Amino acid sequence: MMRSNPLVTEVLVGLTRRGKAQLDALGLVLLQAAAVFVWWPKDTLAQVLESQHGPHTLTAVIMALGVTTAYFALRAGAEQIMLPGQHGLRDWTLATPLGLGRILRGYVLGQFVHSLHLLVLSSPLLLMAFTVSGGEWDAFGWCMAATLVQALFYRLCGAITHLAMGQHGTESLYTIRTLLTVVYIPVGWFAPVTSHLAFTWRALGESMTTQPAIVETPDLVGFLAIYAGLSVLAALAVHRMLLRERRRTAGRHDGAGIGEAVAP
Amino acid sequence: MVANGDMFTVQGRCGQHRACGEQSRLQRLAGVLLLLALSCALPRAMAAGAVDIAAVVGFTDTFRPGHWTPLTVTVTNRGGDLSGELEVQVTGGDELRGRPLVTSHRRDLELHRDSRKSLQFTVLPQGLAHPLVIRVRSGGRELARAEIDLRTRFASERLLLVLSRNADLGFLNDSSVDGLRVLYPHPELLPVHWRGYDAVAAIVLRGVSLERLSTSQFEALHKWIAQGGILAVSGGADYALLRSPRLAALLPATPLGMKRMDAAALQRAFSASLDVSRPVHVNRLGAVRGRVRLRAGDTALIVERALGLGRVLYLAFDVAGYPFDRWEGMRGLWLESLRLPATMTSGVAESASPSPLAALIRAEAIYFPAFSTAFLFLILYLGLLLASEAIPVRGTRRRWLAPVSRWAAPVLFAPAAWLLFGPAAFPRGATAATVALIEPFPDSGYARLGLELGVFSNRSGALRLEYQGAEPVLYPPRQAQREGKVEDWGLGAGPRPFIETSDRRRYVLHALEGEDVIAFHLDASVHDETMGPRLVLDNASGRTLEDSWLVFDGYAYELGSIAAGARVERRLARRTHGVEVGKTSWWQVLRTSSGASAQMLAPAQIMLERRSRARGENGYPGAGHALLIGYTASPLQPAGASAGWPRREGALVALRVAAIPGDASANKTGTESVERGDGELGNPEPPQLRGTAGDGAAQQGK
Numbered sequence: 001m002m003r004s005n006p007l008v009t010e011v012l013v014g015l016t017r018r019g020k021a022q023l024d025a026l027g028l029v030l031l032q033a034a035a036v037f038v039w040w041p042k043d044t045l046a047q048v049l050e051s052q053h054g055p056h057t058l059t060a061v062i063m064a065l066g067v068t069t070a071y072f073a074l075r076a077g078a079e080q081i082m083l084p085g086q087h088g089l090r091d092w093t094l095a096t097p098l099g100l101g102r103i104l105r106g107y108v109l110g111q112f113v114h115s116l117h118l119l120v121l122s123s124p125l126l127l128m129a130f131t132v133s134g135g136e137w138d139a140f141g142w143c144m145a146a147t148l149v150q151a152l153f154y155r156l157c158g159a160i161t162h163l164a165m166g167q168h169g170t171e172s173l174y175t176i177r178t179l180l181t182v183v184y185i186p187v188g189w190f191a192p193v194t195s196h197l198a199f200t201w202r203a204l205g206e207s208m209t210t211q212p213a214i215v216e217t218p219d220l221v222g223f224l225a226i227y228a229g230l231s232v233l234a235a236l237a238v239h240r241m242l243l244r245e246r247r248r249t250a251g252r253h254d255g256a257g258i259g260e261a262v263a264p
Numbered sequence: 265m266v267a268n269g270d271m272f273t274v275q276g277r278c279g280q281h282r283a284c285g286e287q288s289r290l291q292r293l294a295g296v297l298l299l300l301a302l303s304c305a306l307p308r309a310m311a312a313g314a315v316d317i318a319a320v321v322g323f324t325d326t327f328r329p330g331h332w333t334p335l336t337v338t339v340t341n342r343g344g345d346l347s348g349e350l351e352v353q354v355t356g357g358d359e360l361r362g363r364p365l366v367t368s369h370r371r372d373l374e375l376h377r378d379s380r381k382s383l384q385f386t387v388l389p390q391g392l393a394h395p396l397v398i399r400v401r402s403g404g405r406e407l408a409r410a411e412i413d414l415r416t417r418f419a420s421e422r423l424l425l426v427l428s429r430n431a432d433l434g435f436l437n438d439s440s441v442d443g444l445r446v447l448y449p450h451p452e453l454l455p456v457h458w459r460g461y462d463a464v465a466a467i468v469l470r471g472v473s474l475e476r477l478s479t480s481q482f483e484a485l486h487k488w489i490a491q492g493g494i495l496a497v498s499g500g501a502d503y504a505l506l507r508s509p510r511l512a513a514l515l516p517a518t519p520l521g522m523k524r525m526d527a528a529a530l531q532r533a534f535s536a537s538l539d540v541s542r543p544v545h546v547n548r549l550g551a552v553r554g555r556v557r558l559r560a561g562d563t564a565l566i567v568e569r570a571l572g573l574g575r576v577l578y579l580a581f582d583v584a585g586y587p588f589d590r591w592e593g594m595r596g597l598w599l600e601s602l603r604l605p606a607t608m609t610s611g612v613a614e615s616a617s618p619s620p621l622a623a624l625i626r627a628e629a630i631y632f633p634a635f636s637t638a639f640l641f642l643i644l645y646l647g648l649l650l651a652s653e654a655i656p657v658r659g660t661r662r663r664w665l666a667p668v669s670r671w672a673a674p675v676l677f678a679p680a681a682w683l684l685f686g687p688a689a690f691p692r693g694a695t696a697a698t699v700a701l702i703e704p705f706p707d708s709g710y711a712r713l714g715l716e717l718g719v720f721s722n723r724s725g726a727l728r729l730e731y732q733g734a735e736p737v738l739y740p741p742r743q744a745q746r747e748g749k750v751e752d753w754g755l756g757a758g759p760r761p762f763i764e765t766s767d768r769r770r771y772v773l774h775a776l777e778g779e780d781v782i783a784f785h786l787d788a789s790v791h792d793e794t795m796g797p798r799l800v801l802d803n804a805s806g807r808t809l810e811d812s813w814l815v816f817d818g819y820a821y822e823l824g825s826i827a828a829g830a831r832v833e834r835r836l837a838r839r840t841h842g843v844e845v846g847k848t849s850w851w852q853v854l855r856t857s858s859g860a861s862a863q864m865l866a867p868a869q870i871m872l873e874r875r876s877r878a879r880g881e882n883g884y885p886g887a888g889h890a891l892l893i894g895y896t897a898s899p900l901q902p903a904g905a906s907a908g909w910p911r912r913e914g915a916l917v918a919l920r921v922a923a924i925p926g927d928a929s930a931n932k933t934g935t936e937s938v939e940r941g942d943g944e945l946g947n948p949e950p951p952q953l954r955g956t957a958g959d960g961a962a963q964q965g966k
Contacts, residue, residue: 016670022653029649033642040638045630049720050622054771055632124645124677131686132632134723134770 007092007106011113014083021076021083025118028068032125035064041132058133059204061125062143066150066196067184069118073111073151074176077158083114089159093242094249100242104235111155115148139203142220146199149227154180156234163241199223314343315400315408321389323449326419328463330390332737334455337398338382339408341375348373348402350383355397356390364394365740365750371758373400385757386457386737389414421445422604423463427454428470431498431584435595442606456480458487458781459737465604470498470584474510482510487781489514490572490710494602499547500582506547514576516554516569523548523563533560535593544587547580554578557601566601572705577601619741620699620867621718621775627867628912633689641677641684648673694721696729696906697773698898700915701871704786704805711784711805711917713899714871718775719765727774728764730756730904736778738763744775760904782899784917790816790890792923793835796842797821797890801832809894809917813853816890816923820845820853826894854893854916868895868916885920892919 014021041048041055048054075081079088087095092103119126130140158176165172188195202219318338327333335352350373355364369385389396396412421443426433433446444465451472455461461484474482489495495514497506503519505511512518527540546565554569554576567578579601581588588594652673686692701714715736719729740750751774756762765774785804790797797816803809803826812823819842826832836842845852851873854866885891898913 018653022670026646026649026653030646033646036638036642040635041632042635043632044626045632045722046622046626046628048632048771049625049773052769052772054722054769120671120674120678121649123674124681125642127678127681128638128641128685131682131690131692132722134692134721136724139724 005102005106005109006096006098007103008109008113010086011083011110014086015114015117017084019082019084021081021086024072024075024081025121028072028118029121029125031068032061032064032122035060036125036129039129055133058126058129058135058140059200061122061129062147062200062204063197065119065122065126066147066200067180069115069147069151070154070184070196071176071180072118073115073155074158074161074180075173076111076114077155077160078162078172078176079158080173080176088162089238089242090163090245093246100239100246103242104239107159107238108152108156108235111152112148115151118151119144119147133204135204142203143200146196146203146220146223146227149224149231150196153227153231153234156231156238159238160234160241163238163245193219193222194226196223314341315346316340316342317398317400317408317410319396319398319410319412320453321396321412321414321417322463323423323425323447323453325417326423326445326447327389327414327417328420328423329392329414329418330388332386332388332459332462334453334457334460335385335387335396336382336453337385338380339373339375339400340380342378344377346373346375346400346402346407348400348407351399351401352385352387353397353399354387354389355394356388366752367739368752368754370754370756384456384460386455386460388737388739392418419445422465423447424465425449425467426470427451427467427472428498428584429472431468431470432589433468433584433598436598442604444604451476452481454481455484457735457737458484458491459779460484461488461493464488464493466494466496466602468496468498468583469511470582471500471502471505473505473508474514475508477510486514487710489574489576490705490708491712491781492573494575494577494604496577496579496598496602498583499578499580500585501545503547506578514571515578516552516567516576517549517564517578517580518551519547519580520550521548522546525560525563529560529563530587533558533565534591534597537593538587538591540587542586544581549578549580568601570707572708572710618870619743619773619775620716620870621697621773623870624697624699624867624912624914625718625773633685637689638685641681645673645677648677690722691910692723693909694719694727694729694906695910695912696731696902697912698900698915699867699871699913700898700900701868701875702782702784702896702899702915702917703875704784704917704919705781706921707787709783709785710781711786713778713780713782714875715778715780715900716775716867716871717763717778717900718773719763720773721770724768724770726764726768728754728762728906729902729909730760730762730906731900732760732903733898734778734780734782734900735761736780736900738776738778741775741777762904762906778900780899786917786919788892788919788921790814790892790921790923792817792925794926796836796838797923798835799823799832799892801826801830801834801892803828803830803832805896805917807896807917809896812892812894814890814892815845815850815853815885818844818846820850822853823892823894867914868893871916872918888923890921890923892921893917 036057039055039057039060041057043051072081082088089103089107092098092107093100096103126140157179161172161175161179165175184195184197188197192198199220316339318340320336321327322333322335337350337352339350350371352369354367354369356367367388369387371383371385373381373383375381387396392414395414398410398412399406400408421439422445424433424436424444424446426446426448428448436444436446438444451474454477456478457480461467467485474485477485485493485495497511497515499506499519501522503522506515506519522545525544525546527543530540530544531538546563549564549567552564552567554567556564556566557568557577558564558566563580565580567580569576569578583594583598652670697716697718697720699716702711703714704711713734713736715734715738717729717736717738719727721727738753738755740753744750752766753776754762754764754766756764763776767774784807785802787802787804789800791800796819797814799814799821806828808828809826812826814821814823814836819838821836821841822843823832823834843853851866851869854869854872894917896915896917898915902909902911
């Protein structure tokens with residue numbers, strides 16, 4: 001399914017090429033490396049045991065990963081960051097006869113592949129932090145899943161922003177920054193179940209005290225369910241907007257051109 | 265009509281048959297399902313109802329709050345075979361300072377159908393507010409539960425146990441602060457752990473053989489005496505009991521027969537108030553190896569022997585027989601003979617000093633992977649990522665390299681990060697830490713083991729340490745309780761004891777304090793001679809002592825390693841072998857060669873100081889005493905599933921002996937006696953000190 005979808009193929013091909021998007025991804029890794037740096041344990045084991053607080057390196061790196069992938073996904077959704085040779089969602093809708101469902105599936109899968117790529121780039125940092133922080137694999141897995149689902153939501157939010165605002169770079173950039181800040185800080189503060197920071201803290205932080213991880217699971221599932229639900233709603237909104245775009249320009253596109261662009 | 269009727273009937277029958285067939289199939293199916301459900305549920309329900317729990321707290325269902333006590337739980341199984349766990353939950357702690365502390369004692373339980381089993385625990389009920397909760401569990405399900413109300417079973421006085429068929433020592437009951445409660449437990453229900461006698465002031469034995477006790481019960485009794493218990497044995501006509509191997513090993517004399525005593529002699533020995541109208545027979549004693557405390561002419565009536573820190577008394581007459589059963593002075597005689605200490609010290613000592621475990625871990629200087637290593641690693645990784653972006657991979661022949669170059673860096677660096685910062689430099693998992701202080705008891709072959717036991721892990725999750733080598737009673741540090749930092753513990757008894765904390769946090773040191781009495785035979789005598797001390801040492805402990813020192817009379821003498829089984833006799837000259845030390849600076853000798861800086865307290869020092877404070881001593885080892893110290897392996901070792909755990913440990917042997925002046929017998933063990941000036945035990949007056957050394961003179965070249 002993945003290989004047969006041209007949007008996924010385009011992402012896979014784009015990931016092997018050089019371009020600005022790769023440098024942006026490097027920038028994200030650099031930010032995460034800074035988090036590793038700052039939160040790397042500097043005390044001796046005896047001091048850590050005395051304070052009864054383990055290093056928060058992994059928590060910090062995963063929080064940084066969450067923020068950076070969300071930001072990256074928002075910008076990619078708003079088409080401010082494009083992989084080399086990648087086409088916009090509007091182009092796929094207007095310039096090809098592909099069904100909107102297939103386009104949307106490819107878009108979502110492409111985002112998933114792209115996020116996985118970012119995770120692979122961050123993997124050495126994550127493992128470094130994991131070894132000294134002493135997390136559990138299942139909690140680590142929950143955090144990665146949360147990062148991926150959250151990134152998908154932001155990607156779709158970015159796509160909505162782009163479809164609504166069009167190619168207005170500055171406005172779009174401000175909009176996505178505002179969106180990220182609003183969702184991350186006030187919404188996360190008042191509804192911690194929607195906050196990736198709170199999620200990471202719950203899964204890896206000090207709240208994991210006397211209860212086994214399984215007791216915490218409902219909260220973790222709640223986060224994933226909320227973001228998955230929001231992603232479905234956002235995908236429906238994108239679908240509706242694309243449908244409107246296609247109807248508005250119905251009969252104007254000739255269905256050519258994009259296939260040539262996709263071909264390697 | 266008939267045909268129709270027949271047909272109708274047939275049809276009707278057919279129809280009924282079909283309906284009946286479907287109905288019966290459904291019924292059969294329902295029946296099978298019901299049977300299946302019943303077959304699954306019934307055994308569980310039957311098992312749940314077929315298990316009974318009965319418990320006896322303390323001795324004859326009487327215990328003293330705040331003291332360790334035996335708890336005998338009898339489980340009766342009237343159902344099928346049972347394989348599960350028996351759990352006793354003790355709730356204690358100071359609820360005003362923090363949440364209550366819950367300690368769960370667990371043992372595996374295997375019971376065949378229609379059988380019963382009694383298991384004994386040693387528990388510490390700190391108060392009466394919470395009942396003891398006893399559960400039988402199997403397959404994660406609770407089969408039976410019982411709550412033992414402690415409010416109806418306690419005694420605030422010290423306990424005096426009388427092991428006898430018919431002796432009545434009720435006159436010793438006294439409800440004052442330092443009073444006594446006399447109990448008559450069945451010998452077979454005596455504790456299997458020495459700490460079970462925590463609330464017991466003394467034991468009186470009359471006409472009962474110790475051969476009836478199990479090995480663990482006798483060992484517990486022996487250890488209890490060695491750490492300070494008092495056993496009084498009554499003589500009588502049936503003196504053959506007193507010649508049985510176990511009692512013979514404990515008694516200060518051997519009964520050789522009976523001897524007739526006339527009234528006048530007895531009245532002279534005891535009191536004129538003793539009403540004696542006919543001659544009395546007492547045991548004739550031989551092979552006396554203790555002090556005669558009471559005699560009538562040449563006949564020993566009460567003989568006492570020190571055994572470790574405890575005493576064994578042998579009363580050569582029948583304490584519950586004529587004429588002592590009606591004598592008013594018997595209470596006074598008992599109290600005078602037993603010489604019970606005024607107050608009992610609780611097993612849980614206050615500990616305001618720093619944690620020796622923390623000191624041990626500090627001394628080991630364990631570090632996280634270095635910051636510089638992490639920095640270098642990150643720079644290399646980021647550099648390689650950047651390089652893969654910068655180096656052009658053009659041309660059709662090398663285009664396949666593009667994805668490789670893109671992902672080569674993370675694919676290489678991810679396992680490298682795991683190996684470099686994980687197993688190579690910082691292995692994940694749990695660590696056990698123990699600091700032990702072993703204090704040999706004189707003339708007993710036993711030693712007190714004071715223990716600080718800690719576990720920590722650098723990953724979250726359950727922590728369960730299985731151990732062997734000692735069977736200490738374990739309790740949370742009082743300091744942690746005062747600070748409200750208590751955590752719940754599971755303590756496993758049986759062939760593979762374990763501790764298990766409910767706190768799953770990583771990087772938290774979960775600590776317990778413990779006490780035990782272990783077999784440890786180390787004898788030493790120190791003779792104070794003109795040039796310096798002469799040390800005679802017999803190390804039959806089976807353990808090598810490392811970094812040994814002798815501290816005596818303002819000087820410390822390095823002894824080095826003392827091998828297991830070694831017998832050492834050394835003359836130590838102050839000028840050539842001694843390092844001048846002060847009352848406090850001698851602690852410096854506790855720093856091993858691997859020790860940390862001079863500002864740090866050594867874990868062993870903290871333990872020793874704590875013990876010294878607990879005993880109210882000033883200037884350890886004290887005037888006229890020498891202290892022999894040395895390091896050895898910790899008696900408590902991780903075992904079973906925890907055998908592979910990394911461990912940090914330190915065990916200090918500290919033997920305090922009274923010095924023997926000048927030319928006294930070299931072969932005599934200079935132990936602390938129960939009573940000063942006890943000539944029969946060879947305990948001399950302490951020597952005169954020649955002066956005190958300044959604390960500043962403690963420098964030594966270790």
